[in-house]
Amino acid sequence: MTVPQTRRRLRGGRIPLLVLGAIAVVLGGFVMAVFGSVLAPHDPYADSLQSTLLSPSSTYWLGTDDAGRDVLSRVMVGARLAVLGPVVVVIVSALVGTLFGLLAGYHGGVVDSVVMRITDLLSSLPALLVAVVLTGALGGGYAVAVAVTCLLTIAVDMRVVRGAALEVRQKAYVAAAMTLGLGRWRVMFVHILPNVVGLVVANIFLNLAHVLVVLAALSFLGLGIPPGAADWGRMLSENIALLQSQPLAAIAPGAALVLFAVSMNLVGDWVFDTISNRERS
Amino acid sequence: MKAIAGYVASRLALMAGLLLVVSFVVFSLTYLAPGDPLDAIAGNFPRTPEVTAALTAQYGLDRPFHEQYLSWLGRAVRMDLGESIMTRQPVLVEIADRMEITLFLSAYAFVLAVAVGIPLAVLAATRPRTVWDRLAVTVSVFGVSAPAFVTGLVLLYLFGVRWPVFPVYAAGEGFAERVTHTTLPAIALAFMALGLIVKFTRSALLTVLDQDYITFARARGVPPRRVLLRYGLRNALVPVITALGLVLIGMLSGSVLIEQTFSLPGVGGRMVEAVTSTDIPMIQGMALLIAATVVVISLLVDLAYFAVSPDLRRRFRS
Numbered sequence: 001m002t003v004p005q006t007r008r009r010l011r012g013g014r015i016p017l018l019v020l021g022a023i024a025v026v027l028g029g030f031v032m033a034v035f036g037s038v039l040a041p042h043d044p045y046a047d048s049l050q051s052t053l054l055s056p057s058s059t060y061w062l063g064t065d066d067a068g069r070d071v072l073s074r075v076m077v078g079a080r081l082a083v084l085g086p087v088v089v090v091i092v093s094a095l096v097g098t099l100f101g102l103l104a105g106y107h108g109g110v111v112d113s114v115v116m117r118i119t120d121l122l123s124s125l126p127a128l129l130v131a132v133v134l135t136g137a138l139g140g141g142y143a144v145a146v147a148v149t150c151l152l153t154i155a156v157d158m159r160v161v162r163g164a165a166l167e168v169r170q171k172a173y174v175a176a177a178m179t180l181g182l183g184r185w186r187v188m189f190v191h192i193l194p195n196v197v198g199l200v201v202a203n204i205f206l207n208l209a210h211v212l213v214v215l216a217a218l219s220f221l222g223l224g225i226p227p228g229a230a231d232w233g234r235m236l237s238e239n240i241a242l243l244q245s246q247p248l249a250a251i252a253p254g255a256a257l258v259l260f261a262v263s264m265n266l267v268g269d270w271v272f273d274t275i276s277n278r279e280r281s
Numbered sequence: 282m283k284a285i286a287g288y289v290a291s292r293l294a295l296m297a298g299l300l301l302v303v304s305f306v307v308f309s310l311t312y313l314a315p316g317d318p319l320d321a322i323a324g325n326f327p328r329t330p331e332v333t334a335a336l337t338a339q340y341g342l343d344r345p346f347h348e349q350y351l352s353w354l355g356r357a358v359r360m361d362l363g364e365s366i367m368t369r370q371p372v373l374v375e376i377a378d379r380m381e382i383t384l385f386l387s388a389y390a391f392v393l394a395v396a397v398g399i400p401l402a403v404l405a406a407t408r409p410r411t412v413w414d415r416l417a418v419t420v421s422v423f424g425v426s427a428p429a430f431v432t433g434l435v436l437l438y439l440f441g442v443r444w445p446v447f448p449v450y451a452a453g454e455g456f457a458e459r460v461t462h463t464t465l466p467a468i469a470l471a472f473m474a475l476g477l478i479v480k481f482t483r484s485a486l487l488t489v490l491d492q493d494y495i496t497f498a499r500a501r502g503v504p505p506r507r508v509l510l511r512y513g514l515r516n517a518l519v520p521v522i523t524a525l526g527l528v529l530i531g532m533l534s535g536s537v538l539i540e541q542t543f544s545l546p547g548v549g550g551r552m553v554e555a556v557t558s559t560d561i562p563m564i565q566g567m568a569l570l571i572a573a574t575v576v577v578i579s580l581l582v583d584l585a586y587f588a589v590s591p592d593l594r595r596r597f598r599s
Contacts (some may be wrong), residue, residue: 011494121299125575127553128534133568136556137310213428217538220430221553236434240542241440251438258519261426 019270022263029260032079044077044230053246065235065249066242074230075252079089081219081231082260085142086211089150090204095155098200103189104158104164112202119155127152128214135223145224149214153207160203164196171195198275205268209261216257232257284597285587292583295529296576303572304357305563308350357569363562367554372566383540383547385465387532390470393527397471398478399521404481406486409508417479424476429535433469433542440465449543466543470535475526481524485517491517518589525581530575 015023015170032039032065042060047067054064062071104112122130127149134148135141170175177191219225219233228232239250299310319328319336321497336342341349356362431460441449447465489495490513498508537549548567555563587594 029426119516124299124579125572126530129571132537132552132556133310133564133571134313137313137560137561137564139559143460185379209426213426215426217302217430217534220428220538221541222557237541240434240437243438247438247442249432254434257424258566261428262423265422265426277380 002085011038016103016270019266020129022266022270025259025263026267029079029083029263032076033083034080036079038074038126040073042073043154044069045072046070053242055246056248062103062248062252065175065239065246065247066146071246071249073251074235075256076254077187077230077246078235078256079260081225081229082212082216082257083280085146085149085215086208089146089153089211090207092150093157093207094204097154098161098196101158101161102165102192105162106169106184106188106192112162115158119159123153123159124154127170127210128217131214131218132221132223133220140223142224142226145215145218148195149211149218152214153211156207157200160199161196164199165192168192168195198278202268205264205271209264209268212257213261219248285594288581289455289588292580296580298568298574300572304354304569305350307568307572308353310568311561311564312346315591326573341552343598362566362569363431363585365555366560366561367558372562373553376570377567379546379548379551382463382545383536384547385459385537386466386470386545386547387529389460389463389467390474390532390535393467393471394474394478395525398475399482402479402486403514405483405496405510407492409487417483421476421483422479424472425480426476427472428538429469429473430538432472432541433466433539436469437542445448458467463545464579466545469538469542470532473531473535477524477531481520485520486513489513489517514591517587519593522582522585522589523583526578530579533571533574536548546582549550 037044038200047069049068051060051064051068052066054060054068056063060070060072062075064070100115104115125148130152131145131148135145138144138148174187174191177187182191215224216231216233216236220232220237221233222237225231227238235249235253236257239246239253242249298594319333319342362371363376364370365372368375401413401417401420406414408414437449440446448462449465454557495508495512497504498512503512536547537552539545540547540549541553548570551563552558554565555567589599
């Protein structure tokens with residue numbers, strides 16, 4: 001009976017194969033986001049009337065769309081827009097959400113309850129629809145879509161950090177730091193923050209997957225990214241009409257999106273589990 | 282019963298407050314929109330000085346902000362949300378016209394998701410480390426992260442184009458035709474819901490089946506089926522209801538995406554039209570509708586908690 005135990009202990013230290021695959025996909029996506037335009041075999045915007053709706057061939061691996069643009073190149077270059085927005089949103093909201101979450105969790109009282117009612121309200125509404133309504137009313141545009149999504153993600157981060165900070169605040173070492181007469185900023189950033197930062201990191205990955213899907217859905221609905229751009233959501237909605245003649249033009253960006261989102265979620269779940277296990281022990 | 286009635290009353294008051302906040306934000310949309318609020322109201326309508334004057338008077342744009350808000354709110358309470366800029370139809374009439382197909386689609390998807398999801402979760406929880414368990418985990422990972430429009434697109438290609446089993450356009454006349462026309466969209470929508478239902482039900486049931494009273498019930502010879510359903514599933518229902526509430530709210534955004542994918546003439550499609558053409562009165566109507574739906578769903582979820590959990594009822598009474 002000792003053998004399985006050792007094996008389990010060994011396995012516990014290693015990263016599961018599935019998660020390794022997911023990490024590879026996520027890294028691949030990021031590489032595409034940076035070098036996609038260099039690596040792409042064709043110009044993603046070069047249209048040609050001679051080569052419309054071609055089936056996959058050795059020149060065009062995934063065929064061409066109705067304007068004769070190479071589908072593979074467009075999917076590769078599309079990674080940039082797919083990754084850029086979510087990364088900006090997630091970083092900004094992690095910073096802002098952590099700051100306000102710490103303040104709310106540390107101070108408590110009226111400010112805390114008012115702020116929490118607002119985030120309750122925001123999180124009780126379906127995020128995508130709030131983003132659709134606000135982006136639409138504000139006149140569309142990618143920057144608006146990103147800003148609105150950012151606002152919604154800040155609410156998520158704030159709730160998480162505030163909850164954790166409330167818990168840490170009860171710990172003896174925080175009481176000790178306060179008894180020593182340390183300033184509240186010092187207590188917040190030196191004594192509380194390091195103990196909630198793991199949660200923030202795990203949350204960054206989970207948010208990334210969620211924001212990726214929300215922004216792609218917005219551009220699928222025609223909000224944010226301008227028509228014709230090499231963007232996964234846009235390609236999906238513009239190429240639905242091609243399902244009869246060149247299905248890959250719509251299915252390839254969809255597959256890229258799902259693969260990326262599923263991988264990001266797997267990595268996020270794994271980071272979350274690892275961090276909460278470590279904190280428990 | 283009295284305590285619960287009191288609870289419902291207090292929840293209703295809270296929700297009225299929530300709707301009030303949303304209505305304020307929704308009204309401010311006229312002002313958030315770039316440019317003159319008149320642009321938002323009149324849209325691309327040719328603007329002669331007479332039109333400008335008439336609209337200013339009609340919407341009271343010369344009055345202070347709070348007066349405008351109150352008169353708008355007064356009209357909204359009396360179910361008058363103004364006219365769509367695009368079609369010049371009353372907003373509520375248009376929404377009501379489109380509502381039927383959206384409700385049908387959501388109900389269809391909800392029934393599918395529950396009918397497949399709960400049995401799958403029960404199979405997975407009672408047979409850990411089997412094919413069923415792995416299937417359930419895979420479905421929940423994909424269902425939670427795959428956006429409904431991609432699932433819809435794949436289904437549309439496979440069963441609409443590749444093997445044309447289902448019709449791919451229009452919503453169909455009559456019940457039977459409506460069912461065949463909305464089967465693919467409903468499956469796509471249900472897939473997203475399935476992920477959440479399986480995830481929550483499986484983990485809740487695993488926790489419950491680990492309790493001492495389950496072991497004891499088994500030990501004293503209660504039939505396995507009764508142990509599973511009466512002792513197990515019944516006690517795992519609270520998280521399941523949480524999941525169902527999330528699913529219903531998720532269907533609001535899911536149906537917008539799905540109606541767009543399958544070009545169904547529902548509320549979601551109209552919402553996208555309104556948003557892309559900055560049809561502010563229509564957007565306001567949709568936003569209020571969404572908020573009201575969310576409020577009603579969360580009230581129903583709370584009542585369902587009380588209905589299934591005597592423990593919660595007792596705790597609430599004391």
